[in-house]
Amino acid sequence: MTDPDGDPVSVSISVTSIRQDEPVNGLGDGDTSPDGFFGIDTSTARMRAERSGLLNGRVYTLGFIAQDGRGGSCEGTVAVGVLHDRGAQETPIDDGASYDSTLP
Ligand SMILES: [Ca+2]
Ligand SMILES: [Ca+2]
Numbered sequence: 436m437t438d439p440d441g442d443p444v445s446v447s448i449s450v451t452s453i454r455q456d457e458p459v460n461g462l463g464d465g466d467t468s469p470d471g472f473f474g475i476d477t478s479t480a481r482m483r484a485e486r487s488g489l490l491n492g493r494v495y496t497l498g499f500i501a502q503d504g505r506g507g508s509c510e511g512t513v514a515v516g517v518l519h520d521r522g523a524q525e526t527p528i529d530d531g532a533s534y535d536s537t538l539p
């Protein structure tokens with residue numbers, strides 16, 4: 436990475452949201468929630484490694500903001516999947532639904 440101003444680059448990441456394409460407590464996924472945990476203004480998010488046994492794998496979508504400490508920032512998302520079947524290794528499919536993982 437390079438900075439257009441020539442400054443040393445040091446980027447801090449803060450997680451701003453955790454969402455998932457399955458309900459936080461649907462069918463065939465146990466009965467635990469919330470499924471996503473993070474500290475406001477921290478770089479660490481934790482997601483429950485569960486998915487519905489009836490569906491096609493869970494996809495979490497993490498929102499984040501990256502800041503360089505000098506007033507520059509950008510936002511982005513990253514997807515994290517939970518395989519439906521670890522033996523089959525089929526890529527989890529994002530069905531497009533968006534549930535807030537941090538809700539109980
Ligand atoms: Ca759950
Ligand atoms: Ca359930």
Ligand SMILES: [Ca+2]
Nearest residue numbers: 491492528530
């Ligand atoms: Ca899915």
